[in-house]
Amino acid sequence: MYKVLVSDPISDMGIQMLYDAADVEVVKQSGLSEDELIAIIGEYDALLVRSQTKVTEKIMTAGTKLKVIGRAGVGVDNIDLEAATKRGIIVINAPDGNTIATCELTFAMMMATARMIPQAYKKTVGGEWDRKFIGVELRNKTLGILGMGRIGSEVAKRAKVFGMEVIGYDPFLTEERAEKMGVKLGTVNEIAAQADFITVHTPLTPETRHLIGKTQFELMKPGIRIINCARGGIIDELALVEAIDQGIVAGAAFDVFEVEPPQKDHPFLNNPKVIVTPHLGASTIEAQENVAIDVSEEVLHILRNEPFKNAVNLPPVPANVLNKLQPYFRLGEKIGSVLGQIAQGAVAEIVVNYAGELIDVDTSPLTRYIVKGIFENQLESINIINAMHLAKSRGVNIVVQTSNTANDFTNLVTVTVKTKQEEKTLAGTLLAGYGERIVRIDQYPVDFAAEGNLLLISHNDKPGIIGRVGTLLGNNQVNIATMQVGRKVIGGSAIMVLTIDKTAPTDVLSELSKQDEIVNVRALTL
Ligand code: NAD
Ligand code: MLT
Numbered sequence: 051m052y053k054v055l056v057s058d059p060i061s062d063m064g065i066q067m068l069y070d071a072a073d074v075e076v077v078k079q080s081g082l083s084e085d086e087l088i089a090i091i092g093e094y095d096a097l098l099v100r101s102q103t104k105v106t107e108k109i110m111t112a113g114t115k116l117k118v119i120g121r122a123g124v125g126v127d128n129i130d131l132e133a134a135t136k137r138g139i140i141v142i143n144a145p146d147g148n149t150i151a152t153c154e155l156t157f158a159m160m161m162a163t164a165r166m167i168p169q170a171y172k173k174t175v176g177g178e179w180d181r182k183f184i185g186v187e188l189r190n191k192t193l194g195i196l197g198m199g200r201i202g203s204e205v206a207k208r209a210k211v212f213g214m215e216v217i218g219y220d221p222f223l224t225e226e227r228a229e230k231m232g233v234k235l236g237t238v239n240e241i242a243a244q245a246d247f248i249t250v251h252t253p254l255t256p257e258t259r260h261l262i263g264k265t266q267f268e269l270m271k272p273g274i275r276i277i278n279c280a281r282g283g284i285i286d287e288l289a290l291v292e293a294i295d296q297g298i299v300a301g302a303a304f305d306v307f308e309v310e311p312p313q314k315d316h317p318f319l320n321n322p323k324v325i326v327t328p329h330l331g332a333s334t335i336e337a338q339e340n341v342a343i344d345v346s347e348e349v350l351h352i353l354r355n356e357p358f359k360n361a362v363n364l365p366p367v368p369a370n371v372l373n374k375l376q377p378y379f380r381l382g383e384k385i386g387s388v389l390g391q392i393a394q395g396a397v398a399e400i401v402v403n404y405a406g407e408l409i410d411v412d413t414s415p416l417t418r419y420i421v422k423g424i425f426e427n428q429l430e431s432i433n434i435i436n437a438m439h440l441a442k443s444r445g446v447n448i449v450v451q452t453s454n455t456a457n458d459f460t461n462l463v464t465v466t467v468k469t470k471q472e473e474k475t476l477a478g479t480l481l482a483g484y485g486e487r488i489v490r491i492d493q494y495p496v497d498f499a500a501e502g503n504l505l506l507i508s509h510n511d512k513p514g515i516i517g518r519v520g521t522l523l524g525n526n527q528v529n530i531a532t533m534q535v536g537r538k539v540i541g542g543s544a545i546m547v548l549t550i551d552k553t554a555p556t557d558v559l560s561e562l563s564k565q566d567e568i569v570n571v572r573a574l575t576l
Contacts, residue, residue, distance in 0.1 A: 058100035064342020088112040107133035118352040120345040135363040147340030148332035153204035159303035189213035194241030197252030242266040254281035267293035275301040282307040381486040384500040386423020391574040395469030399447040403464040406456030494536030507546040508569040
């Protein structure tokens with residue numbers, strides 16, 4: 051009999067099938083400490099959690115029998131995925147079960163803030179009969195949605211029925227899909243300037259952190275209302291409070307916070323224009339049952355060695371393939387990550403070409419690393435198991451080719467990312483004694499290690515330009531560690547690749563891009 055530990059409140063109905071097949075222990079009080087879990091985890095084959103239990107590396111080390119961790123929900127930010135992968139523990143989630151619940155809470159919050167329902171309720175039950183709560187209608191208003199995945203798309207559908215105009219922003223939203231949904235595409239700043247309501251539905255990543263901040267609030271029309279039922283930190287909380295004080299934001303509704311639970315003196319808690327709930331997006335009977343059923347089914351499949359889906363970490367790769375490919379995984383991920391950070395627009399096609407010693411091996415695990423690298427800054431739970439599925443479900447065409455010539459390298463991985471706006475190509479090789487090297491960007495030959503903070507500067511090959519870049523960075527205390535210049539012909543277009551010791555401040559980047567002969571500047575972190 052398998053032993054399963056349930057350490058957060060998960061629908062009893064939903065996990066019924068586990069009771070039938072395994073010895074299930076449900077802890078009475080959720081949020082066990084690391085030490086408490088370490089003390090008991092050793093005897094269990096599976097652990098089921100929601101978001102309260104933090105599943106750390108130490109817990110996994112103590113869980114010597116642990117084969118699977120099931121997350122009854124979407125976000126896996128409470129589980130150390132890398133540690134699980136290292137130990138061969140499969141982590142699965144239930145990404146679909148709470149989509150509607152969270153979408154409906156978003157709507158409830160939007161309407162509550164439009165009509166100030168919690169504020170009016172508070173006064174009425176306090177004995178006051180105040181009829182001065184004059185709200186706004188949703189009809190004919192513009193809703194901006196940042197993040198058009200499962201939840202964002204459902205919100206858009208409902209908003210259309212309410213007679214709202216919807217503008218969406220999502221790097222993976224193609225014009226065709228947007229048109230089908232009746233959604234206009236816009237940038238974050240365009241949405242900020244045009245919307246009457248904004249709701250966010252992205253994961254929290256370095257890219258989405260403070261996606262809405264001071265700059266965006268300054269662009270907004272007075273009277274806008276802001277909703278966050280995704281993850282705390284996507285909207286800059288302090289900048290929001292400032293925008294309320296300045297009369298820009300008329301109301302805000304938050305289900306999630308940068309720190310949960312928020313401190314007692316959090317500026318939202320006493321602000322009459324902000325309504326809050328304690329991370330209740332997924333808290334419906336239906337959603338809790340759905341996610342519990344989904345996760346229980348998957349856990350049983352894994353325990354029984356049956357095929358499973360929704361895994362968010364590493365799949366087993368046959369040993370002979372792994373031995374040959376493993377050294378290339380980091381190279382593939384880095385090539386992908388650079389491309390993902392520099393290619394502008396929704397990715398429509400990825401073309402991977404393997405050459406040299408890579409042509410006689412099944413490279414599909416390596417392709418997964420490349421695809422994961424390309425999307426890792428946008429998709430919270432992307433990993434090498436679900437990378438291909440996520441890319442394909444977003445309509446991305448993936449083409450894999452091989453060629454016999456590797457331009458004098460013993461191995462060469464060339465990847466082209468095609469978006470509506472542009473095509474970007476990167477080639478890399480594994481060089482004995484030097485590790486992973488990037489050897490081509492578009493048509494320019496280069497040679498650099500893709501690591502740390504990089505600046506990619508496209509420019510015209512004119513005397514003095516390198517000096518100006520160096521001086522500008524130096525004057526701003528940004529130290530250059532390495533520098534590479536690639537060009538095809540003297541005086542033509544060229545590329546500069548700089549490794550710098552810290553990220554360059556945004557004003558320095560914008561100063562750089564204003565320099566004569568500089569075409570564009572892209573900063574990336576690897
Ligand atoms: P999803 O993966 O289906 O959609 C997320 C979307 O965000 C994707 O389409 C992705 O392309 C987009 N995205 C990523 N980076 C972006 C960026 N920089 N700018 C714009 N868009 C970007 O996920 P989902 O199921 O729709 O969930 C969305 C969020 O809601 C997640 O963070 C999830 O954890 C959270 N969530 C919260 C609750 C709650 O209780 N409040 C419940 C469920 C989900
Ligand atoms: C999720 O990521 O699924 C949500 O935050 C919901 C939850 O687990 O409560």
